[in-house]
Amino acid sequence: MLKLDFHPTGRHFLQIPGPSPVPDRILRAMSLPTIDHRGPEFATLGKKVTQGMQAIFKTRHPVVIYPASGTGAWEAALVNVLSPGDHVLMYESGHFASLWARMATRLGLSTELLAYQGADDQLPQAPSWRRGVQADLIEERLTNDPEHRIQAVCVVHNETSTGVTSDIAAVRRAIDAARHPALLMVDSISGLASADFRHDEWGVDVTVSGSQKGLMLPPGISFNALSPRALEASKSARLPKAFFAWDEIVEMNKTGYFPYTPSTNLLYGLSEALDMIADEGLEAVFARHQRWAAGVRAAVSAWGLAIQCADPAVYSPVLTGVIMPAGVDADAVRALIYERFDLSLGTGLGKVKGRMFRIGHLGDSNDLTLMATLAGCEMGLKLAGVGLQGSGVQAAMDYFASHAAPALKRPG
Numbered sequence: 001m002l003k004l005d006f007h008p009t010g011r012h013f014l015q016i017p018g019p020s021p022v023p024d025r026i027l028r029a030m031s032l033p034t035i036d037h038r039g040p041e042f043a044t045l046g047k048k049v050t051q052g053m054q055a056i057f058k059t060r061h062p063v064v065i066y067p068a069s070g071t072g073a074w075e076a077a078l079v080n081v082l083s084p085g086d087h088v089l090m091y092e093s094g095h096f097a098s099l100w101a102r103m104a105t106r107l108g109l110s111t112e113l114l115a116y117q118g119a120d121d122q123l124p125q126a127p128s129w130r131r132g133v134q135a136d137l138i139e140e141r142l143t144n145d146p147e148h149r150i151q152a153v154c155v156v157h158n159e160t161s162t163g164v165t166s167d168i169a170a171v172r173r174a175i176d177a178a179r180h181p182a183l184l185m186v187d188s189i190s191g192l193a194s195a196d197f198r199h200d201e202w203g204v205d206v207t208v209s210g211s212q213k214g215l216m217l218p219p220g221i222s223f224n225a226l227s228p229r230a231l232e233a234s235k236s237a238r239l240p241k242a243f244f245a246w247d248e249i250v251e252m253n254k255t256g257y258f259p260y261t262p263s264t265n266l267l268y269g270l271s272e273a274l275d276m277i278a279d280e281g282l283e284a285v286f287a288r289h290q291r292w293a294a295g296v297r298a299a300v301s302a303w304g305l306a307i308q309c310a311d312p313a314v315y316s317p318v319l320t321g322v323i324m325p326a327g328v329d330a331d332a333v334r335a336l337i338y339e340r341f342d343l344s345l346g347t348g349l350g351k352v353k354g355r356m357f358r359i360g361h362l363g364d365s366n367d368l369t370l371m372a373t374l375a376g377c378e379m380g381l382k383l384a385g386v387g388l389q390g391s392g393v394q395a396a397m398d399y400f401a402s403h404a405a406p407a408l409k410r411p412g
Helices: 024-030 040-057 070-081 095-106 135-143 168-177 228-234 246-253 264-280 282-303 330-341 367-383 392-402
Strands: 013-015 063-066 087-091 110-114 150-156 183-187 206-210 222-226 319-323 343-347 356-360
Touching: 013 356, 013 367, 024 264, 040 063, 040 222, 040 264, 063 070, 063 246, 070 095, 070 183, 070 206, 070 222, 070 228, 087 095, 087 135, 095 110, 095 150, 095 183, 110 135, 135 150, 135 168, 150 168, 168 183, 183 228, 222 228, 222 246, 228 246, 264 282, 282 319, 282 367, 282 392, 330 343, 330 356, 330 367, 343 367, 356 367, 367 392
Parallel strands: 013 343, 087 110, 087 150, 150 183, 183 206
Antiparallel strands: 063 222, 206 222, 319 356, 343 356
């Protein structure tokens, strides 16, 4: 029988861009006894988390919670508003945008993929994976669709595979400028609760997210934030759906209950996460992630290595992708760092596998967590024979020391 008893001294450094490190406070909340999901206590919990998630998405409209991964919420978003053969315009900004497009095709949708057309010397095989969504390309394509065959535009807010955050408000302006009725659907699985997101203000029709990133929970629950237009579209959509259907969920959520057995203990954790975010303030949460990201980027620049995101205007506050010099296997560097320092970093995915690794700066982290992470990276890079121009650790220390975090709130 396999024994999962690998417990080295100290705490493992989980610095991948999700699942993120879970705060002890949330773990304790999840350890509470499970209650009857049809009893009166659960209704209080159900109402709290559905209403709390509206504040996180910045919406007045329903937020549906599924006991599923973000992939399930991707599918839910598509099947609730679209019909077989519908044409969907998607933008390839990275691996997860590509996977969402592949799912759309497998569901029987007609999928069209736009991508950045420029060149990049360091990653010629994936130039679009270093930049955000080009809203002008979407506007041009929609303008050339006078018959309104395109039913939806799907983009990724924070591309987890690359560390690029796209301008969703600009995409909405592009759709409006083209005077096109297409629905706007956004994946903010890794962006929500770490990077600024405004479902209502930015005119998003369906936003998809998950629990294991900025919400600091383990994987297992996911979300669809809805607009009135999306709810109206769902009434005539003909793609098969049962478990993911919005109508029954939205109706039962009004009383705090769900039409299926929910992930009760994960909802305990979500309730605690919502309290933690509310205590700090959502805008302060965003600023904290921006500060962490800037400190990590200072380290990468000092090493003399390239950042996966080539446009500083859309650097992600959630993660930083680090490109290895030609001839260096990024996965071998990651493996060495893991074996020597018990530090997990994100792998390169899809077209950039082996060319880069990802440092997550989200979840249960602080300045010292990130300093330890960067120290592990620097030692590992040196052990792997990667020539570094300078000390990233020193650069990050200088940045954090000269850009003080807000004073911690302490009792008394």
